[in-house]
Amino acid sequence: MTPPDGPSPMLLDMRDIQKRFAGIPALVDASLSVRSGEVHALIGQNGAGKSTLIKVLTGYHRKDAGQVLFEGKPFEVHSPHQAQVNGISTIYQEINLVPLRSVTENICLGRERRRHGLLDWNAMHTEAERLLSRFSIRIDVRRPLGEFNTATQQMVAIARAIGFSARLVVMDEPTSSLDEREVGVLFSVIRQLKAEGISVIFVSHKLDELYEVCDRVTIMRDGRTVRSAGMKEINKLELVAAMLGRDVAAVEGHATAFGERDRSRIGDAMFSARGLRAGQAVRNVSFDLRRGEIAGFAGLLGAGRTETARLVFGADRASAGEMTMEGAAYHPDRPADAIAAGMGFCTEDRKGEGIVPEMTVAENLTLALLPKISRNGVLDESRQREIVERFIRELGIKCSGPNQKVRELSGGNQQKVLLARWLAMNPKLLILDEPTRGIDVGAKGEIQRLIRGLADQGLGVLMISSELEEVIEGADRIFVLRDGVSVTELEAEAANEEEVLTAMAHGTSASSEAAT
């Protein structure tokens, strides 16, 4: 798209890259151009294809079609190691070095110095120190890498990349496990790389960081490159809108099946959380929920929505903050406490922490209910059958019967089983984390209608969704989270996409500013 004009020549040019996995397209039409000495941001929602594109570049995946030019020549590598030798190094979120070996060994791994056939440790220690000193880092390179903090380990990974005379360094969410001071050190390293003419591809979900350190940005969505621009030419709102595929100006009609909300059904206060905090992910979150209300959590990836939900459900413990449930102080130590207080939690990770794949539909459906359907520790099988059959009927779970293995069901039907697991408990508050992710359109509509119907019967619902229309049309109130902080609260009737997007991008919205 962009001809190689401007001050510096084009270092990397990936064009029209296509990649399918088992017939499912991951990259449809992806392009990425990086100039020499440029810090280039690559952003997009989950599943947009960023990682796949990076892995095609580093030889981890083979592309199906398209062209990659590196330094003007076609670039074809078949392994990350080959890419590294040819000047492209990748630094992953989880540092893939050897923690038990020394810093020197990690930096020199794969290109050890030898003298008279033996390893020349002195030369290698000197080289490691020299590489690290370029970033003003002075540590004992003889000590095991694992003794140093994450930020230092990352610097070691970068030094290792430079040692391979990298001309392009790919950083995949490098700041996600760093604190603010460490991020500052990383950024100064990035600026140093830039000054030496080394290019950086910077993958991150934290928008502020992009503006601080990047020169240009490429935005991906659904396997396509949707926009590429200089950081100065695009504002945060436009950035978020492009990631989510929203036109900032236009507001669409109904895109979900939630139906009309009946606000008269919303009752009195039930749950509240004030100043929740846990680690780096949740820094200050406050919200509340009334009977019969659907509260929506909106925010970008990494905003702390799932982490907050886990605190509420007792799956993780909050380090600070107050919660009340039905007027009483509420401090869950484990999920069982939350369940006893009348809560349910449908996880976003259906396979990892939702279903028990080897168990049947019936066994999965009654997993949380077990104590209630057993007498003296013996399961009441007729009660189990009765409950399971009722929910299969009411939720329209498509299965051959209660004894079918749950892993044989479609994603949508598995999700219904999980919903039924909690509905069978007759909960007061249900937390739904991405309730319609990865399921087909039909099942999606059914689940959305079901959620609305449950709220109308008085259930309080806390709904997390990365699909903006789901939050805007489904929720009665929207809490926007940004970098672990609940930045604003919007009445859904008054909210429009632009307001929510603005809050997700800047942390404030037009209406909340007007209100205060």
Next chain:
Amino acid sequence: MTGLPRSYADRDAIARSFDLFGFLSRYGTVIALVLLVAFNLAFTRNFATMQTLNVNLTQVCTIVIVAVGMTLVIATGGIDLSVGSLMAISGALAPMIFMGKILPIGSIYLGVAAAMIVSVLVAGLLGLFNGWLVARFRIQPIVATLVLFIAGRGIAQVMTNGNLQTFRVPEFQWIGLARPLDIPAQVIIMAVIVAAAAWALRKTLFGRCILAVGGNEKASELAGIAVSKIKIAVYGISGLCAGLAGLIVIAINSSSDANLVGLGMELDAIAAVAVGGTLLSGGKATIIGSLLGALTIQLVRYTLLANGVPDAAALVVKAGIIALAVWLQQQHRG
């Protein structure tokens, strides 16, 4: 487009062969057992006698009892290497109590009762210790139970100063020698334990929780199941089973040698569980399968011995059967 029908045919073929594997992994043990019995009826002399049945059943009893506990542990995704050593501890402790070496007990009945209860409970407590290591400190089960696998036999040897304890106490030895209704006592004990465990695994809250924890620990935790308690409990039960098996072994032998009681039992029990069709990664378990697995391994050994093949060669065949069973499981899962 010509490739399309072929790929469908391929998929059908794959589906059919998967069914075959599924069938074999479900009924393979039964089929193997039936084939073994048929082979012996045809070729082994004096096979169809009560004596042969009794020999095989008495030999397999201790393995089955330990395998029941092992099945529950494996169902949660764990493993218990300490069972053989726990047998040695219980086998060393019981004679010390009923022979009055710890403190003199006037009545032999009282002494035997105390010996049985205390030594089985001690093994159970050591099992709880295993579970505590696994649940509280998240130590990998194979490492956590290795502690007592190594230390347990040492403890038993220290307790007895490495001496062989011999005794002739019918009040105690009924557990391995009595034959009410012409059925060996330990066979009755085994049958009761197998029936109770099979029922508990299928019909009780506890059994369901065991399978849920093994099937998906995170999901179980989020569903409010007390994962740690379940894990601690299964290791405790495994310890109790091992303790009981230790008593039966010394009763049969009229002696207790801390070096030998339960030696290699952990591997026999794991083999029985694996051959029986319990998933070694957890979440799917069958007590009856473990019983059949133990019987199969026992019968293979008997068949080879009765037909003049030495015990050492029988070990190779045993290994082959285990490999085959695990392979079948893999095929079925893939």
